[in-house]
Structures are given as structure tokens and as C-alpha cells.
Amino acid sequence: MGGKVPALIEAQVEMGSVNELEHKSLFRQEEDATQNKAASLMEQGSLSRNFPEHTNKAPKNSVVQSIKIVILSNKLNLLLPFGPLAILLHYTIDSKGWVFLLSLVGITPLAERLGYATEQLAFYTGPTVGGLLNATFGNVTELIISIFALKNGMIRVVQLTLLGSILSNMLLVLGCAFFCGGLVFYQKDQVFDKGIAVVNSGLLLMAVMGILFPAVLHYTHSEVHAGSSELALSRFSSIIMLIAYAAYLFYQLKSQSNSYSPLDEETNQNEETSAEEEDPEISKWESIIWLSILTAWVSLLSGYLVDAIEGASVSWNIPIAFISVILLPLVGNAAEHAGAIMFAMKDKLDLSLGVAIGSSIQISMFAVPFCVVIGWMMGEQMDLNFQLFETAMLFITVIVVAFFLQEGTSNYFKGLMLILCYLIVAASFFVHEDPHQG
């Protein structure tokens, strides 16, 4: 992802050595070889004026070049063909298990590319809107899957998927980051900004509060109007939570100049400290177009994915709860997972925390209430009553994580604890099914 890439693509095209679909891995190797050639050519200054230097000019790529940059520059994209394959299978065979698995695998690279496109667009919009973009689109995959499930009336799947994403971010992603970082730096304790961690913990607790009250209201049978009270409460709480989230973003972005590091610190830090270049690779309109294409593609696959969930649950003999809470988020968060671990191993724990906990807050304070509101508009009865088991699980998890974060240090042991907690959570969902259901 370096600034030399456009130049290399130019060089590649001029050397005519790449067939876009077949030589993806080859492209990676040739990059290195041509990198040296291009560098020496640069020093000799003898290339045509299309050779961009370290400027902020938006690169003007042709369609082919654009596709190469976005699609071909990442090994993860080898998984892309699984998407169409899944759609094919959907119409040819009845085995929902395979359809589910393949669409899951097919969505993974798309989720990662979506993040990439968002990042690229953020270059053009400045840090403020860029931060907002990251904050909204960061978990757009989960959001799209949820909205599709909502359309099908699979309210429980929506709740479980979002819950699973929160749990996965808080325990698994954060735990792996702490663990790997702690192993690399085992002689000392890594530190992170305690102030931000505490604010984030407080927000997560507020989200738990929003989710807890409708559930408790329901289970103590103490609603004024049975059935509709908790729905009304959920909708009101959702609006409050959305306001809180907006205020949180506003507060983060305003205090960017202060000691607090904002959500989009990833972009800023990369620009400050990365030895690689800082320029976008694709132009602004390309980013927007790619964003739309990828979003449409994810939506398409999500449709088939959601459709196959129940069939997969039956054919694999696994509770739907487990699939929604554990398997789906594993995939949806794959890219964030890798990113957080990478940051931790570079001793940039604040970035890891931003990815993991920031994502949890996004889901709990934005995606969940947003789905309730969307459901309200669709006429679906989506509420914040996540059922007692899930709510209790979320509650204890948030408390455990808040305690682990409050000290401001991390080591491999804390990471291991978080991972083990996630295993207990996963095991609980493996033997859990909703009462009075199949």
C-alpha cells in the first residue's frame, strides 16, 4: 500500500506483463522487482510526466488500474470467487450448510476491502468526516447482514449477530491483541490511555443499561401494556443511545487536538509514523464508486447468507445462537482482528483499543439502536430485549472487560484471560437455545 504503487502499475502496464485475473500472486512478487527498477528510474528522472511523486494529487487511474489496485493488491482477495460460487450453489443444490459457509468465506475479503475503500475516501474528506466515515462504515458488514435479517423478520438473528459482534470485539479481538502484544513485549507491561479506556467502558455500560431494562421489564412481567411497553421503551432508548453516540463522536472529534486520540487515529498515526507513504491510491470518485460496488456486493451475498442460516443450523446440528453469536462475527471482524493484533505487536496499543473497543461501541451504541429504528420504519418488532441469557452475558462481559481496562496496562496474561473468557462464552452459546423453540 505504498505511494510507489501507482507508479508500478504504470510501469507494469507499460511492460505489459500482467493479466489481471490470473496473476494475482505473481503481481505481488513482481511488485518487488519492478519497485527497484522504478526507483532507479525515478532517480534518473527519465519517465514521462505521468509518474507521480509524493504529492497530494489524486491519482488518475484507468478502470483496469483501479481494479488492480483495489482487487488485486491483497492476498485475502483470493477468497473473492467464493462469493459467486455460493450464489451458484444456492440455486443448484439444497445443502444450506455449504451455501452458508461459502457466502461467509466470500464476504470476508469484501468486508476488508470495504474498510480499505472507506479509508481511501477518508483521505479526501479530511479527518473530521473521515472519522465519521470510519465510525459509521466501520461495521457496515454487520449492519448490512442485520438489515437483511430484519427484512426477513429474523429479529432474533439480528440481536444475536450484533451481540456476538460486541462480545467478539471485546473479548476475542482485544484478548488476542493483548496476548500477542504481551508475548512480543513480555519484559514490560504495555500501556494505553487509561482515560479513553474508562470513557469507553462507561459507554459500553450505558449500552448494557439500554439493553438491560427492556429485558428485565419483560421478565418481571411488570410492564404497563404487556408486549408493547417494552417495544416503546426499546424505541425510545434507541433514540437516546443514538444521541449519545452522536455526542460521543462530536466529543471525540472536538478533543482531537487535546490529549484524547480519536477513532480515526489509525489514519492519523499511519500518516505520522508510518514509513510508508500517505497518499491515497485511488481518486475520490473511484473510492465512492468502489464503496458503492462493494456495498452492493456485500448486500447481495448477505441475502444468501441470511437465507442459509437456518438450513445450516439444521444440517450441522449447531444451535442458531452459536452460528449467529460466534461464527458470523468471527468472519465479520476478521480484518479488524488482524489489524488490532498487528498494532499491538508494534506497541501501539491505543490503536488496538480503538479498533476493538471502538468497534464494540459502534455496534452497541449505533448499530443496535439503528436496527431498532430501521425495524420501526419497516414495521418489524425489533426491540432491545435480548432475552435474559444474552443480556446477562453481555452485562458480565462488559464488567469484566471494564475491570481489565481500568488500569491502563496490559500483558499477555490479561490477554489470555480475555481469550479464555471468550471460550467460556462460546461454550455457553454452544449449549444454548431459546426456550420454547426448536
Next chain:
Amino acid sequence: MGCCKVPALIQAQVEMGLVNEAEHKSLFRRETDSPQTKAASLMEQGGSLPGSFRERTAKSPKNSVLQSFKIVILSNKLNLLLPFGPLAILLHYLTDNKGWIFLLSLVGITPLAERLGYATEQLACYTGSTVGGLLNATFGNVTELIISIFALKSGMIRVVQLTLLGSILSNMLLVLGCAFFCGGLVFSHKEQVFDKGNAVVNSGLLLMAVMGLLFPAVLHYTHSEVHAGSSELALSRFSSCIMLVAYAAYLFFQLKSQPSSYIPLTEETNQNEETSEDDEEAEISKWEAIIWLSILTAWVSLLSGYLVDAIEGASVSWKIPISFISVILLPIVGNAAEHAGAIMFAMKDKLDLSLGVAIGSSIQISMFAVPFCVVIGWMMGEQMDLNFQLFETATLFITVIVVAFFLQEGTSNYFKGLMLILCYLIVAASFFVHEDPHQG
């Protein structure tokens, strides 16, 4: 508890021929003072006693059986309670009054528990700090473990759960509260401090234990298991294995980071070695320590058998719920020695040691003893699970949160101690009026 002058004194005693072991226990205590000065003056005169008169060295003492017996049995006033043990066994065969048997075996176990701790400590002198720490970590609560395994064998799963729960609550609230309170009274002009980092890690571990206990209980009570009855058992067993792995990692982490800011479980031994004015050596040889450990363990097991057998009868004859007996009475006894130790450390302004004893013990029970019992039950074929029923789980949860909050600041005073003690009184009162639903 570890004075290098004592072996010398015993030597001196034996040579002066003044002690009859069974009858003059209290006499022995007083006489230790006077020969102490005599021996000291003898030392000053230039060592005119035979070569077995030891000075401050690390040689393990070679005691005869008699001397060993004296050191281990006679050197502690608590051991006056020892005869209650055999008395309880006697009563078991003579009378039907389970209440008395229960009470007497309870009293009889108390000194044994304390001596077990002593023997473990002595053995730790020989094994080095690492294995010593491990020893303390495993054997520290062996009394509760033995009582629990006996109850498990008798199929009294609920008693096991309640006893272990009571031990956790007692350590977290009563022992810690008393330590804070007494320490705060002694040092009423300032606030005592302890290592906040350590306390936070320990709180996190306790919360993880609560998590492990909470999920099976919630799974059961929301009737949301896939296979009713066996799901939570399977989950409990899996969680227990995870918790044991976590506890092993915790020990590993503690021992590895010993030179850094974290103070390990073995600090009691280390600190005693560093700062105590008493000596640092073992009083009994390594093999004596091992033999005594085995003897005491066997003795505790014997008494536990009668104790567990008498619980239900005692509950009926005293009209007290089994919950109260298991949760409040049993742990008070099992923890008596730790209790005294923690208070003592607090009064010497060594709060980290008090915390190590109290919270470390809680972690031992919650992350080691509880999952260990589940695994043992698994092997025995008993259906022991982590579902402690909703009332107990809720009590544990709120207690852990309260204690975690009290600990997070890193300071203590008598008020905090008083709060913890009062919380414990509320918990005890709750269990006094609690019985399992649909049961007698």
C-alpha cells in the same frame, strides 16, 4: 512461627529435662521465655553448649521424633484444641446427637488446619520460592478441599458448592474486612496502602470466576439449554477446565514476574524472610515436613468424614438451615488460621501480605478448588456442576463487585474494613433465612 532460637531452646529444654510433653504445654510456653535468656547468655559466653547448638545457618535441623513432635504439636496454643478431634470421633459412636459431633469435629479441625499451613510453610523452606509458592497455592486451602471431596463422595453436591462459596465470601469480606479494620485501628492516623496493580488483576480473576459460575446458572434458569440437564453439566465441565488453565497461567505469570512490581503468592514466605526479626530457617527437616504433612492431612481427612456425616443431623437438631452451616460456620473454622495471619500482617502494616492471604485464598478457591471439584466429581461420576443456584450466584456476583471496588483505589482504612465486615454480616443473615427451594 519460625524462630531459630526455638530448636536451640528445645535442645536446652531437653538437656534441662524440664518438660513432660503432654502435660506441660502451657508451661512450655512460659518456659520458652526464661531459657531464651539463659540460652542467649550462654551463647554470649562463647558457645559452651554441645555442637548441636545451632546458630543462624541454613542447615536443616535433625530432630528426633520426640523433638519433632514437640515442635509441631506443642509450640502453638491453638493445639490445645487438638483433643476435641478424638472426642468427636468417640461421641460419634456413643451418642446420636449429631449437633455435638459436628461442633466438636469442627473445633478439632481448627488446629489441624493451622498446623497444615505451618507444615506447608516449612516444606516451602526447602523447595525454593517457586515450588514453595506452588505448594502454598495448592495446599493453602487443602482443608476446604478435603471437606469438599468427602462431601462429594457422599453425593452432597450442594454442601460442596455452599462450603466453597462460603469460603470465598468469608475470605473476601470477613478476613479482608477484619484485616483492614484492625490495621486501620492500629494506624488510625494514616491510610495504609497496597499494590493496586496486583489487586486489580486479582479482581479481574475473581470476576472471571464469577463469569464461569454465572453462565451455567443463567442457562439453567432461563430454561434455554439445548439438552435440559446435561447441557449445563457439559458447560460446567468445560468451563472448569478453562478455569484450571487460567489458574495455571496465573501461577505461571505470578512466578515469572516475581522480580517486577507484582507481588507473588509466596510473598508471605519471602517477606517473612526479609523483614521478620525471627529467623529464616526451617524448624523441621524436609522429610519431617513431608511426614507431618501426610499425618496432618490424614488426620484432617478422618475428622472431615465425621464432620460431613454430622452436618445434616446438626442442621436438624439446631434448627439452622444447612446453607448457613455450610456457608458461614464451616468456612469460619477452615479459615481461622488465615484469618489470624491476615490480621497480624495488617497490624504490622504489611497490607500486601494480608491481601495476598485473603484475596489469594479467594482466587485459589474460586479458580482452583471449585473447578477441581467439578473435575473430581466428573471422574467420580458425581453430577457436580457450576450451577450454584441463582441466590448464591447473585450473592457471589455482588460481593465480588463490591470488593473489587473497595480494592481498586489501593488504600485502606478502618472504615473500609468495617464496611466489609458489615457486608459479611448481611450475607450471613441472608443465608440464615435461606434454604434451597423445594427442599426440606
